[in-house]
Structures are given as structure tokens and as C-alpha cells.
Amino acid sequence: MARRSFTAPSSGWVAARLEADSGDWDLGLFDQATGSRVAGGSSLGASEVASGLAARGQELTLQACRRSGTAEDAKITVDATAIDPDAKVERSSLVRVSTPNRDRKTELTNLGLDMAEHGGPGYLEVVLHGADDADKLREAKFAFTTEERDLAVTDQAAREADARFAQRVRASALPSQRTSYRTLADYTMEMKRLAEQNPDIVKSISLPFKTYEGRTVEGIEITEDVDRRDGKPVFLNMGVHHAREWPAGEHPMEWAYELVNGYKANNPRVRNLMGRARTVVVPIINPDGFNHSRTRGTAAASGPGGGRGAPNPGQENEIVNILSNPTGEYRRKNCRLADNSESGNCDAAFAAGLAATGVDPNRNYGGLWGGPGAGEGITDETYRGPGPFSEPETKNVKDLVSKRQVTTLITNHTFSDLILRPPGLQSLGDPPDENRGYKALGDAMAAENGYLSQKGFELYDTTGTTEDWSYGATGGFGFTFEIGCTEPTINEESGEKVGCDQGHFHPPYAEMVKEYEGNTTRSDETRDGQGNREAYFIALESTANSNRHSVIAGDAPSGAVLRLKKSFKTKTSPVLRGGEETEVQEFDDNLDTTLRVGGTGLFEWHINPSTRPDVAKTRGRPRQGEPSPKVDFSGSPGGPPADGATPSGDANSEEPVFHNEHVFQVPANGGGVDNAEFTVRIEWATITSDWDTRLYRDANSNGIVDGGDPVVGTSQQGTTDFEQISLAEPYTPGQYIFRVNNFAATEAYTGTVTFQSPPPFQPAIQERWTLTCETPEGRARTTQQVLIDRNQSKPIDFGSACPRSISANAGLDALAFARRTCLAPRRGIRGKRVGPAALSRTRARQRRILRRPRLKSRKGIDRYCVIGGGTLRAGYPTRRLNAGMSSRARKRIRKRAVLAISTSKRFRLRKLRVGSRTRTLRKRLKGERRIRVGKNVWYTDGAKRTRLLFRTRRGRVRELGLGNKRLTTTRRGTVRFLRAWDRRGL
Ligand SMILES: [Zn+2]
Incomplete structure (x- = not known):
């Protein structure tokens, strides 16, 4: 540990950075007077960033701590970024x-x-x-x-409520019992601790792309036997794409504790699920933005003067001036500074008056990127970024999802009480899995947290969001949770919740606890739901449910690596530039996932279907004719008695004097005509004029707008030189009336009605996974194509290619791997020994000698895998075996092995092995005993100190080995022996 003191040279941000060659280091900045933490960095590894706020002259202690590793030196730098106390404060x-x-x-x-x-x-x-x-x-x-x-005022009250909550409640009802929002350092520290304390079930992961401020995005994987690449289906639960949405990180983090605590407490539901599915938690996708928002949130509530008030020029020890500007706390985006440079820093940007720059990570995903509902400029709050997947935050999620079989995904946001699923654009229509579990899963989760389960576009049209890509490219069911409405809108007649009236990006912590626990008014009173805790359980159960994804299974040599791959191009939307659709871009997508075959040689791999939803559905339709010719019209401003519309200052005025009307026909399809869509557009000379438009369908074809004529579109922009309305199939052909209203126009316009052909016909196609069986070093031995749909399972046969090549040629490493996990079948069956196991040994000693992980131990049987395939079972006395035995006999075998049998083909007994015919067996044995137990027929024969045991079924030997001789002297005794571990027999 190293300490250094220094004095903040200015009021503003201080950022400490540490770089070392190796090891795990942590970094902290503390206020000397109070000891409180100003900033912290506790990520995995030898690179740390800790940034926080300090006032000029504040005495700070910088503390660097090496938690592991041998690197002697670490390079530490400290930067200070002054903030102008007189800067204009925007509310x-x-x-x-x-x-x-x-x-x-x-x-x-x-x-x-x-x-x-x-x-x-x-x-x-x-x-x-x-x-x-x-x-x-x-x-x-x-x-x-x-x-x-003023959101800062609301926030001040919320943090005061938090302080009271933390004082009143020692431990909240959350799995972690926390009572206040975590900082970034809290998250990384807690994840590290969970992994350290629970190495069998929790593993830390670091995502590969560093953020603009130099941070590593971290997460944890949680499942039984977490280090194995075991083929379990994956549930990804992540949060905080948007910096200010603090609860969106708290809930996935609490879910991690839920699983770990439940597992340790032997909760059967948690144990069961953790044996069948893997959870990946990444609580903070955008750590730069979150650290900025969270740090300012604390400071705003705790600074002198309560962190409130107008700018106070000249008061240097008073950082209230900086803090009272809430822009940072309500930051949404990441920290990119410019389109043409891969650099960014939220703290510096803020100090330089560039706080509005940045990319919205939830508009930067590549699928459908660049379409409606995303900003085109870097100061837009929903800025999509310079290209699809241009940002480290989205690249990280792409990498994470592309390298695992993520069959369920939840990305948490605040606040609207919604569970959203694709599509983000109404025009795309229902996803192919809408009624194959997708909607049902959303609805089931919503029944618990009381949110509305709906399609993304029902909030508003968006493109470039997480599920636009993740679902379209992988087929894993993805959902956006909008956590945390405080005041729902209730339909007075039905009593049903129809929306959210009020909420907050990071409400008082107590509200956040209720959302997790299901104690909100909605989940509790109206639906009796159990909150996001139960919603996540349902997500995990759905992940484990093989009807909701696909399964391949078979056998392969233990230690081999199986790889499922798919490479394809994903399309963006037609990219909007200045509101106009331009080119569609394509980018490379590579899904590449692996499984390592375990000791038994049997594998079961839970995967996503082979055909992407993006191409599973027919798009467009074949052309049946030509679009109709375009129609021209024009109009002008004016006033009575001139023929033109007078300015009204009202976009929706009904008075004829304020508008012009243009009547036109939309021909029906057929007879060589094919109009899939039509567009009405007017243009005028400069943006100083303002025309507004409305399109009516003239239902009664009388040429005037009257009662029954529906409005089918409006376009009422300001500061533009055009208005435009498009209508696509299904629309009603016939007569339409286009009303052009003079809001404030002095220039004439020209207009057109144009008709368009249907989008290019793209028939639904089927896609296949490429499955390879590889040596551990990655050399492919055999490759095959796998076509598999949702709710299907398929057996996989590698034939002889994979096993033989691995064991005979390149299999050394595979063998080495297998040796670490399975028993070696050396030395055969001799005396009381079956390979490395022996009769009469105590269970504890046997386990010490065998050292290998047990596949299963229950009811007196320890089962191990054997190199080359098969298992070895060692049996110890059970209550059923002891029943009816004298206490002396019982004592003699107490805790000692009485059985050792194996299904490995490597063992021979009387020149017989597993797979030999029963007929041959009967010839070889003399004076044998034949006993049917359950579906098996057993043959036993005497040896010097043991009993030889052969289990046969359908004419072949299936298992062989040794049993205790005294316990099997009589026929009755043998039957009791064979039934000692299971009534239906061994
Ligand atoms: Zn959000």
C-alpha cells in the first residue's frame, strides 16, 4: 500500500489514474479532514481510474493498494480539471x-x-x-x-429522504440489505468480493473495450461450477446504459446477491436454476457517464449550503457553484467528445462547456441503426453516434452476446413501468417469435412488477436500441425494463393501469427497494405481484426452459472444444441525414461460442435457433405492376379576395380562409398498377415561411372535408422548407384531401403526390450454425451444419472423426485436460481394486486418494468420470443395507467402500469388458448366480476376497466391478446388496 497527500489546486474534478504491469490494484482518494471517500477505483487488474469532485485547497490522501500480484511499481498520475465558478448555470x-x-x-x-x-x-x-x-x-x-x-431540487429532497431512510433502516429488504445508492467503486468492489468469496459459483469478467475515460467495464457470471464452459443457456441482466438511471444498476446487482445468497442458503429454487442456467450480470454498461452523474448527485446533496443555490462567484471553498448545475447529474449519454476522434471525457467536457456532447449508447447498436427516433448530431441527447457500434459501451455488449448463447436478456432503464420488446419501429411488424413465447414471457414478468408489457414502438419509434440488434441477430429474447414509476395513470372505469403519470430517474432509495421487492402500489395492491425480484426469477426460469430455445446433444471426447459459429451481415436502417433516408449500411456480425466437453464425454448445449429473426420472416412482396404517375399541385399565401391562404398562427385552424385544399386520387392496385406506398410533399423557398399540413381520406368522395373524413396524417414542422406525409400499406385507395394551412408563410409552395413500389421482396430464409469439434488448441477435426429451430433438440453425431483424431493424433492436451478431471483406468481390476478405487477403504480416504471432482454423490454412492468415457461408482453402506444386519457386521463395514463398479470399456474382468455379450459371459463364469433387479440382470461370481459383479441389459455387459464378499454370500443377501442404494437396483 502506498499513500500520498496533496492539495486540490482548483475547484473541480480530480482524477487519479494507476497503471501497473500486473496484479490487482485498487485506488482511492480520501478527504483528509473527514476520511470520506472522494473517488475510488476498484476494478480487476492493474489499471484504475478514480475521479471525483474537490474544492480548491482541499487536503486529499491518495491511496494505492496492491491486492494481488508481484508488480513492485505502479505509475500513478493525478489530473485536476478546474470548473469556472462563474459559468452559466442551466437548470x-x-x-x-x-x-x-x-x-x-x-x-x-x-x-x-x-x-x-x-x-x-x-x-x-x-x-x-x-x-x-x-x-x-x-x-x-x-x-x-x-x-x-428544477430537477436538482427534487433530487435534493430525494437524497435527504435517503439519509433518513439509511438512518431509520439498518438493513433494507434487498438481498444485499443496502440502504443507499452504490457508487461506481462500490459496484466493482462488491463484484470482486462476490467472486473471491464464492469461487465455485461466481466468476469475474472484464469486457474488452475500454471506455473513453479509460475504465474497464466489468461483470460477473453466476452458476454452479462457474468455470466450466458447460453449455448452459445464458441470462444476461444489465443496466445503466444511461448515466442518470441509477436504479437500473441496483436491480441487476441485487439479483446477483439473490442468487448467491439463495444458493448458500440451499434455497431449492435457486439451486435448481443455478444448475440449469448461467446468469451474467453487468450492472454498469456506461461507467464514465454513471460516475459523473453519481458523483455529482452525492456532492449536490452534501456540499456547503446543501449544495443548492445560485452561483456564488468568488467563494472558492464553495463548490456549490459547480454542483448546483445539475446537467451532469442528469447526464444521459457516454463521454465521447467529437465524431472524428476516439477520445472523450465527461469531466473535462463539462468544464469546457461541452457537456452536451456524447453518444446515446441505446441508439448506437448496429441493428436498424440510423433510423427514426435517434439524433443525428453529437449534441443531440439521443445521438446515434458516428456509425453503428462506434462506441466502446455497445461494442462490449456485442462482444459479450456474440461469445455466449444468451437466450434471455434484460437491459434495465428508468422510469416508466414498462417491459418493452421489439420491434422499435411499428413498420417492421411483429417479430417472428411474438407468439412463440416472446410476448408470453414479457407478460408473465409484467404480472409481477406491475409494468405494462408492450412493443418498443408503443412508447415511441426508436432505432439502434439493444434488442433491435440482440434479438434480430441472435434470436435470444431481449427486453427493456423501464423501472420506477411513482404515480401510475389509472383508467377510472376499468381500474387498469394504462400508463405512468410521474416518476424519477433516481428516486429515493426506498422507492427503488419497493420496485425490487414488489411493494409498490401497482405490484402489490392491483396485481399482487412480487416485483423485479420475481420478474428476474421468471426470466431465469424461461432461460432454463428448453422449449424457449434449442438444444443439441451427443458425445465427443472429453476435453474437446465444440464451437458453434455463424457469420453474416447485419443491415442498418436507411440512414437518415437531414431527415432524408439515404443508404443502408451493412456490418459484420460473428457469433462464436464454445463448449468444452466434460469428463463423461456427454454434452448438452443450450443454444439459440440457427435462423436469425432478421431473416426468418418474409419482407416486402413481389411487384405486381408499376406505381401510378406522380401528381403535381401548387398553392400560395394570400387573403380575401385573393385565391390563397391567410396566415393564422394556428397549425390546426379549421377556418377555410387560412388554408388551401388539394383533392387527389390514389388508384387501387391491379390492372398493371402497384402502389405500395404514397407520399404527399410540399416545398417552398426558405425557412422563413411556415406551412403546415394535414391529410384526410375523403370517405364520402364529396370533395370537401366533412364529419366522417378521417385524418390519416399530419406534418407540422417549424423552421423547415418542406412538409411531408407518407402512407404505406395497408391503406384505403380512393379520394384524399390534402389541407395546407398557412401558419406564417409569405412564399408559395409546389407539391407532389408520388407513388412507390413495394420494398424489395426478401423471402424468409433458413440459416444454419456451423458446428466444429476441435482439439483444445483449436484445430478443427470435423465440421457440420446444424439447422435447428426454437423448441427443438437434436442429437449430434461426430462419427469417428472427432474422437479418433483427438485421442490418436492431437489429443495430448485433451488427454491432459481429461486427467485433471477424470480418473485414469490404469492397473485394471486386481484384488480389491478397480483402477484407483478400492473396496474396504474409508470414504474420506478414498476421496483423498481419488482427488477428482465427483460427478455426483448421494445416498452412499460417489460417481466419477473415467478417462476415455464411462464412470466409476464407489458405494458405501446405506441405512437400507444396514437394516437386518448384526451390529458387529455393521461395525465392520462402517463408512467403508463395499462396492466399486465401472462402465468404462478399459476394465477387464475374466477377459470380459463392458460391451461383451451376455452369452460369452455365461460361458466364462462357473457357478455364477443370475439375479434380475429392475431392468437389469446381474451375474455374480466368487473371487478370493471379493465378489465379481456384472450388470447386463439387453444381451450385453453394461457395467462390471467388485462387491463386498460377506454381504453377498446368499441370494437374499445379494438382492439386498444390489438394492441397497436404490429400490430399483444399482
Ligand atoms: Zn434509459
């Missing part, structure tokens, strides 16, 4: 924006504002960071009301 507020229809929703999401992932009937909520954002709304003529004028 963050939460507003509710009226969005009466889908088009308005799309227009709003395209403004690049900070969408709150929350909406209700006719509105969406948006976080405004300062006056410029409010101006954007006004320019686009959105009506909005303010829900929370």
Missing part, C-alpha cells in the same frame, strides 16, 4: 409535451431533445437542459407543461 427541468398523434411523436423525437423514456396518452416527457432546449420546443410549435421546474 434541468422535466416537461410534458403534447403529442396528439404518431406523426407529432416522431417530430418530437427527431428534435434531438433528451427524451425521458416516458409518456402517456397524448404526451411524451422530455428533460430540458436550459433555455435553448425550451426554444427548440417552441419553434417546433409543441405545447408543453412543466412537471418539475
Whole structure:
């Protein structure tokens, strides 16, 4: 451990970095006066970043600690980034924006504002960071009301409530019993500790792409026998793509404790699930952003003056000035600074007045990237990034999912009480698995946490989100959880919850506990649900349920590596530039997963179906004709008596004097005509004019808009020189009326109606996995293609190619591996010995001598695998065997092996082996005894000090070995012996 003192040179961020050659190091920055932690870094390995806030002149202690390894030196650097105390402070507020229809929703999401992932009937909520954002709304003529004028005030109250909660409640109802939000260092430290203390069931993982601030993204894997690549299906539970969504990290972390605690307490449900499925928890996907948000959250609540108030120029020891700017605490994105440079730093960006830069990780996934619902510019709050998968955060998740068979995925966010599944765009239609378990699983989880289970686009259209890629490319069921609504919207008539009225990105901790436990009003009173705890259990149960995925099984040499691979191109959306659709991009996707065959040589691999959902469904349709010719029209501003519309300042005015109307026909398909879609568009000279539009279907074909004519689309932008409405199949052909309203236009417009052909026909296709059997060094011995659907299992036969080549040629390492896990069948059966096992040995001694991990031990039987295939069973007295025996006889065999038999073909007994014919056996044995027990027929024969045992079935020897001689002298005794461990026989 090394300590160093220093004084903060300025008010602002201090960041300490440590680099060493090897080992595991931790780093901490502490306030000398109080001893409290200012910043910490506790990730795995020899690279640490710890950044936090300090005031000028504050005395700090930097502490570096080597937890393991031998590296003597570590390079430590400290940077300070001053923050201008006089900088303009922008207030963050939460507003509710009226969005009466889908088009308005799309227009709003395209403004690049900070969408709150929350909406209700006719509105969406948006976080405004300062006056410029409010101006954007006004320019686009959105009506909005303010829900929370100053998020920092709300937050201050929440942290005060947290302090009271922590004081009142010593241990919360959470599995970890925590009472307050974790910091980044808390997460990494706790994960490290869980892995250290539970090495059999918890393993640390580090994802390969470092973040812009130099952090490693970490997680843990949790399952029985966690180090084995065992082919169990995987449940990935992750959180905090968005920096400010603190509960989204707490819940997956608590889930890790849930499993570990349950396992240790012998909870049968947890034990069962951990034997059948693997859980991967990555609580913080965006650690840079989270550290920034979380650090500022603490500071804002604890600084002098309570961390509140207006800027206080000149008060150098008072970091309230910095802290009262809540932009950082309500940060959403990662820390990228510029499109053309792979660098980024949230702290420095903030100090330089560039706080608005960054990429929204949940718009950067490659599947459908670049389409609607994502920002095009780096200061947009939903910025999609410079390219698909351009960010370390999404690259990490791609890597994680591509190298494992993740059959279930939950990505946690806040706040709206939703469980979302694909598609993110309505136009894509239902996913192919909608009614093959996908919807059912979402609904089952929602019944527990009281959220609404729905398709992603029902909140608003988005592209580039996690499941857009993960489900489309792998077929694993992926869900977005929006945790934490505090005030649901209830339908007064039905009493059903129909939306969320109020919530918070990181509410008081007590609320967060309720969401996990299922004590919220919704989950408790209206549905009797049991919260996200139970929702995650359901996700894990679904993961373990082989009807929801695919299974391949067979045998292969122990130690061999089986590999399932698939390489393909995934498409983005037509990339929007300036709102116009441009090219579709493609990028490489490589799914590459492995399983190591265990000691028995038998494998069972739980995998995703071989055909991607992206190509499993037919898209488009064949063309049946040509699109109709385009229709031109035009209009002008004016006023009575001129023929034109007068400015009204009202986008939805019904007065004829304020609008022009254009009537046109949409021909029905057939007779050489094929219109899959049509678009009405007007353009004018400059953005100083503002026309707004509405499209009606003229249901009664009378040429005027009247009562029964439905509005089928609106386009009412501000500060543009065009408006456009598109309608795609299924639409009703016939007469339409396009109304052009003069909001504030002085220029004439020209318009067109254009008709489009259907999208290119892409018939559904089937895809196959490529399965190889490899030597441990990765040389493929045999390759085959596997076509497998959901809810299917298939036997795999490698023929002789894989086993023979591995054991005969390249198998040394495979053998070495097998030696570490299985028993060697050397020395055959001699005296009281069967290979390395022996009769009469005590159980404890036998286990010490055999040293190998047992496949199973129960009811007096220890079962081991044997190199080359097969098992060896060592049996010890059971209560059933002891029954009816004299106490002397009982004492003689107490705790000692009375049975050693094996199914390995390597053992010979009387020149017989497993696989020999029963007929041959009968010839070889003299004076043998034949006993049927259950489905097996046993033959026994006497030897000098033991009884020879042969188990046969359907004409062949299946198992052979030795039994205690005294216990099998009579026929009755032999039957009791063979039934001693199981009524149906050994
Ligand atoms: Zn989010």
C-alpha cells in the first residue's frame, strides 16, 4: 500500500489514474479532514481510474493498494480539471409535451431533445437542459407543461429522504440489505468480493473495450461450477446504459446477491436454476457517464449550503457553484467528445462547456441503426453516434452476446413501468417469435412488477436500441425494463393501469427497494405481484426452459472444444441525414461460442435457433405492376379576395380562409398498377415561411372535408422548407384531401403526390450454425451444419472423426485436460481394486486418494468420470443395507467402500469388458448366480476376497466391478446388496 497527500489546486474534478504491469490494484482518494471517500477505483487488474469532485485547497490522501500480484511499481498520475465558478448555470427541468398523434411523436423525437423514456396518452416527457432546449420546443410549435421546474431540487429532497431512510433502516429488504445508492467503486468492489468469496459459483469478467475515460467495464457470471464452459443457456441482466438511471444498476446487482445468497442458503429454487442456467450480470454498461452523474448527485446533496443555490462567484471553498448545475447529474449519454476522434471525457467536457456532447449508447447498436427516433448530431441527447457500434459501451455488449448463447436478456432503464420488446419501429411488424413465447414471457414478468408489457414502438419509434440488434441477430429474447414509476395513470372505469403519470430517474432509495421487492402500489395492491425480484426469477426460469430455445446433444471426447459459429451481415436502417433516408449500411456480425466437453464425454448445449429473426420472416412482396404517375399541385399565401391562404398562427385552424385544399386520387392496385406506398410533399423557398399540413381520406368522395373524413396524417414542422406525409400499406385507395394551412408563410409552395413500389421482396430464409469439434488448441477435426429451430433438440453425431483424431493424433492436451478431471483406468481390476478405487477403504480416504471432482454423490454412492468415457461408482453402506444386519457386521463395514463398479470399456474382468455379450459371459463364469433387479440382470461370481459383479441389459455387459464378499454370500443377501442404494437396483 502506498499513500500520498496533496492539495486540490482548483475547484473541480480530480482524477487519479494507476497503471501497473500486473496484479490487482485498487485506488482511492480520501478527504483528509473527514476520511470520506472522494473517488475510488476498484476494478480487476492493474489499471484504475478514480475521479471525483474537490474544492480548491482541499487536503486529499491518495491511496494505492496492491491486492494481488508481484508488480513492485505502479505509475500513478493525478489530473485536476478546474470548473469556472462563474459559468452559466442551466437548470434541468422535466416537461410534458403534447403529442396528439404518431406523426407529432416522431417530430418530437427527431428534435434531438433528451427524451425521458416516458409518456402517456397524448404526451411524451422530455428533460430540458436550459433555455435553448425550451426554444427548440417552441419553434417546433409543441405545447408543453412543466412537471418539475428544477430537477436538482427534487433530487435534493430525494437524497435527504435517503439519509433518513439509511438512518431509520439498518438493513433494507434487498438481498444485499443496502440502504443507499452504490457508487461506481462500490459496484466493482462488491463484484470482486462476490467472486473471491464464492469461487465455485461466481466468476469475474472484464469486457474488452475500454471506455473513453479509460475504465474497464466489468461483470460477473453466476452458476454452479462457474468455470466450466458447460453449455448452459445464458441470462444476461444489465443496466445503466444511461448515466442518470441509477436504479437500473441496483436491480441487476441485487439479483446477483439473490442468487448467491439463495444458493448458500440451499434455497431449492435457486439451486435448481443455478444448475440449469448461467446468469451474467453487468450492472454498469456506461461507467464514465454513471460516475459523473453519481458523483455529482452525492456532492449536490452534501456540499456547503446543501449544495443548492445560485452561483456564488468568488467563494472558492464553495463548490456549490459547480454542483448546483445539475446537467451532469442528469447526464444521459457516454463521454465521447467529437465524431472524428476516439477520445472523450465527461469531466473535462463539462468544464469546457461541452457537456452536451456524447453518444446515446441505446441508439448506437448496429441493428436498424440510423433510423427514426435517434439524433443525428453529437449534441443531440439521443445521438446515434458516428456509425453503428462506434462506441466502446455497445461494442462490449456485442462482444459479450456474440461469445455466449444468451437466450434471455434484460437491459434495465428508468422510469416508466414498462417491459418493452421489439420491434422499435411499428413498420417492421411483429417479430417472428411474438407468439412463440416472446410476448408470453414479457407478460408473465409484467404480472409481477406491475409494468405494462408492450412493443418498443408503443412508447415511441426508436432505432439502434439493444434488442433491435440482440434479438434480430441472435434470436435470444431481449427486453427493456423501464423501472420506477411513482404515480401510475389509472383508467377510472376499468381500474387498469394504462400508463405512468410521474416518476424519477433516481428516486429515493426506498422507492427503488419497493420496485425490487414488489411493494409498490401497482405490484402489490392491483396485481399482487412480487416485483423485479420475481420478474428476474421468471426470466431465469424461461432461460432454463428448453422449449424457449434449442438444444443439441451427443458425445465427443472429453476435453474437446465444440464451437458453434455463424457469420453474416447485419443491415442498418436507411440512414437518415437531414431527415432524408439515404443508404443502408451493412456490418459484420460473428457469433462464436464454445463448449468444452466434460469428463463423461456427454454434452448438452443450450443454444439459440440457427435462423436469425432478421431473416426468418418474409419482407416486402413481389411487384405486381408499376406505381401510378406522380401528381403535381401548387398553392400560395394570400387573403380575401385573393385565391390563397391567410396566415393564422394556428397549425390546426379549421377556418377555410387560412388554408388551401388539394383533392387527389390514389388508384387501387391491379390492372398493371402497384402502389405500395404514397407520399404527399410540399416545398417552398426558405425557412422563413411556415406551412403546415394535414391529410384526410375523403370517405364520402364529396370533395370537401366533412364529419366522417378521417385524418390519416399530419406534418407540422417549424423552421423547415418542406412538409411531408407518407402512407404505406395497408391503406384505403380512393379520394384524399390534402389541407395546407398557412401558419406564417409569405412564399408559395409546389407539391407532389408520388407513388412507390413495394420494398424489395426478401423471402424468409433458413440459416444454419456451423458446428466444429476441435482439439483444445483449436484445430478443427470435423465440421457440420446444424439447422435447428426454437423448441427443438437434436442429437449430434461426430462419427469417428472427432474422437479418433483427438485421442490418436492431437489429443495430448485433451488427454491432459481429461486427467485433471477424470480418473485414469490404469492397473485394471486386481484384488480389491478397480483402477484407483478400492473396496474396504474409508470414504474420506478414498476421496483423498481419488482427488477428482465427483460427478455426483448421494445416498452412499460417489460417481466419477473415467478417462476415455464411462464412470466409476464407489458405494458405501446405506441405512437400507444396514437394516437386518448384526451390529458387529455393521461395525465392520462402517463408512467403508463395499462396492466399486465401472462402465468404462478399459476394465477387464475374466477377459470380459463392458460391451461383451451376455452369452460369452455365461460361458466364462462357473457357478455364477443370475439375479434380475429392475431392468437389469446381474451375474455374480466368487473371487478370493471379493465378489465379481456384472450388470447386463439387453444381451450385453453394461457395467462390471467388485462387491463386498460377506454381504453377498446368499441370494437374499445379494438382492439386498444390489438394492441397497436404490429400490430399483444399482
Ligand atoms: Zn434509459
